[in-house]
Amino acid sequence: MDDIVAAARRLRGHAVRTPLLASPDLDEVAGRRVMVKAEPLQRTGSFKFRGAWAALGLLSPAERSRGVIAFSSGNHAQGIALAARDHGAPAVIVMPADAPRLKIDNTRALGAEVVLYDRAGGEDRDAIGEKLAEARGLTLIRPFDDPRVIAGQGSVGLEIAEDLGPAAQGDVLVCCGGGGLAAGVALALEARAPGLRVRPVEPAGFDDMTRSLAAGTRLRNAPGAASICDAIVTDSPGALTFPILHRLCGPGIVVTDAEALRAMALAFLRLKLVLEPGGAVALAAALFHPDAIAGDMVTVVATGGNVDPATFADALRRIDA
Amino acid sequence: MDDIVAAARRLRGHAVRTPLLASPDLDEVAGRRVMVKAEPLQRTGSFKFRGAWAALGLLSPAERSRGVIAFSSGNHAQGIALAARDHGAPAVIVMPADAPRLKIDNTRALGAEVVLYDRAGGEDRDAIGEKLAEARGLTLIRPFDDPRVIAGQGSVGLEIAEDLGPAAQGDVLVCCGGGGLAAGVALALEARAPGLRVRPVEPAGFDDMTRSLAAGTRLRNAPGAASICDAIVTDSPGALTFPILHRLCGPGIVVTDAEALRAMALAFLRLKLVLEPGGAVALAAALFHPDAIAGDMVTVVATGGNVDPATFADALRRIDA
Incomplete structure (x- = not known):
């Protein structure tokens, strides 16, 4: 936790303090209040x-x-x-x-x-x-299995706790590849808003974290799967991140590529936020898997927006004209 | 100014405190530092x-x-x-x-x-x-010629002054229809960051404010013009807003619809922000009319993002594949 606080201090004035966004329309689709941490607005277009x-x-x-x-x-x-x-x-x-x-x-x-x-x-x-x-x-510098990196990603959790308050309750859905962001956020919330529980969200075919959490041990993905969620198609949980997530997280949630594209379309319409497929899986879980989630309010970390125009246009075509 | 401060106090906890965004790529296109106030993230997708x-x-x-x-x-x-x-x-x-x-x-x-x-x-x-x-x-409740509304829009100016500091210098480009936002921001900056000067930006064919400021009196647009910038195709400056802008603003800037669409494409690529045409004219001025602007830094108020998917897809097609 000291490392996370120190990282957040170093980031001040250099990273964007991203807002939590909401929309009555998204609340209606999800059947509960949805708060979206808008990390595509971060410098370079993602929390990384x-x-x-x-x-x-x-x-x-x-x-x-x-x-x-x-x-x-x-x-x-x-x-x-x-x-x-x-x-x-x-x-x-x-x-x-x-x-x-x-x-x-x-x-x-x-x-x-x-x-x-x-x-x-x-x-x-x-x-x-x-x-x-x-x-x-x-x-x-490894993308997730590095304590310095996990500490930096934890600043997302500090900001969520600050915005929602220490007594906030509910699930925090985090797009999950190797688990660096999910681990950092979970550690920050444990200290600052312990009623908020991280839930990793993954694309179908790359649900190594979901299955590993259920099994209690690190598992790999079967070879040959494909997904448009290029940002989070990692092979297995990290050696450092998995024990943190196993101790602090709720069960994982798995969504399809089609659900990620629909979530991108709704983020365009309702939040005016550009999401990439891998950055939209947590929102997709909130919108299209309501039964997997508990409570009146769900927080979503939308992680990135670095998407090619052609893929984004594909998402836009899923909006009923 | 008291009314603006009171409005900002009422808005706290109800409106999104929108961030100022930046990107090295936009700085390069504009030839100076560009800061973008992201009002599409506001509730209902615009500063309104x-x-x-x-x-x-x-x-x-x-x-x-x-x-x-x-x-x-x-x-x-x-x-x-x-x-x-x-x-x-x-x-x-x-x-x-x-x-x-x-x-x-x-x-x-x-x-x-x-x-x-x-x-x-x-x-x-x-x-x-x-x-x-x-x-x-x-x-x-009139859209711009209403002191209560002008005071509310002024909260955008208070936030810019707070983020950039009281000693900030430079032009603040504001997408301009009837001038309610530009007037509110100008009044807030006069009190809190007097080195920042508002510049209204309009689409070609609807440059009534630009011509009125130059003439020193309220002029109307010629009938028959068309623009995709539907949010700001007003006929003439407001009776309340014009005297404020005439006293406090620099000259207006006029951009084409094609420039607005290119600005939308760059906001998608570099800021991950959805802009509507009328919400993109200020960014278009910063990017494509650098000679009309003074100083090392320019602030842009991106005002809204309520755009139909087909129009947005048209903007995306302007990105070199």
Whole structure:
């Protein structure tokens, strides 16, 4: 908790203090009050900037001048690229060649060196990264299994507790890949608003966290699944994040890609907020899985909005004209 | 100024405290730092909720129980409808039959009685409204030429001054129809951040405020013009708003519909914010008319996001794939 508070202090004036949004129409669809933490408005378009900034701030001057390296399909990449630039550190990002074009372009535009690898062809991402890191003395910043990063993401939980008050009750639905955000938020809420309970939300085919929480042990996803929720198609819970979530979270919730697209359409119509598919799964759970949730009020962390125009147009077509 | 401060106090906890957003990419396009006040995130999707709420809060219990009436093509309608519902007041909204479908539907969904009139066919809106108001004892709340409404919109200026500090310098671009928001913001900034100067921004063909400021007297638009910026296609400056703007504002700026659509596309890509055409003209001025602006930093008030999916899809097609 001390690390989360310290990270939040470092973020002040550098990260956007994102609002909690609401709409009577969404309340009606969900059958309860829905509050949406709008992290697409965060710098680089996702919450990932928080953890990246928090981690960069803890490097020594020597580490900073050598630079950092990250593996990411996109949002962590952009967060690291901007945080590194603002800290005067070189950044190398290892990205899959099939990551959304917008995320690759944005990462390059932020001044990072992007190294692409062939995810489908079985190139070994870790080997590529380790070779680069060793040769140039780069510090690796992992997307979720890093205490500095988890502390930064926890600032989202501090803000929710501040806005809703220490006596707030209910579920807090968090879009979940490796679990860094969910873990940080859960730790912050445990201390500041213990009546709020984190519920991880995942896309179908990538429900490793949901199944792992039910089994009490870390499980992997079956190979071969596909989802448009590119931001959160991780293979298994993190070694650091899973024990935190197992202790503090309620059961996971699984939604379909079609539900994520409908949630994107409703966020456009009712909140004027751009969500990417992986950033919309928590809202989709609130709207379309009401029976999985308890209480009169549900909080949703909408995590990111870095979506290609074509995918967004697909979501818009799901609005009844 | 006392009225603005009182309105802001009444709005606390009821209106969204909208953030100022920024993006390195927008800064690069504009050639200076761009800060965007994100009023599409306001309740009902535009700043109009502020003025509506401020006005409703000043009615006597008897006036409230008889109800209110408003004329509006959309955003004022939705603001009044929700503010009236929350104050337990009936609301009648007189809307043109050719207003965007989304705005008509949203106004009805908020519980207001919608009376449509034929704008092109020359039906007399004021006559329809006066008859209704007299028959049922309704209180008229005008969209901009009403001191209670101007005071509510001024809360936007208080928040900008609070976020940027009393010593901030530069232009504040405000999307401008009748001038209620621009007047409220100008009055708030005069008191709290006098180095910030309001600049009204209008769509081509509806540049009545720009020409009126230059002439020093209220001028009307030539008939027959058309614009997709439906929220701000008013005929002439308000009788109350014009003297305020004439005293406090810099020259107006005029942008094209095509520039508004390109600004919408960039707000989607870089801010993850949904803008409607009339809510995007100030951002369009910042991005595409840099020579009309002074200083290292420009503030933009993005006023609303109530746009039909088809129009938004048109904006998205302007992004280079």
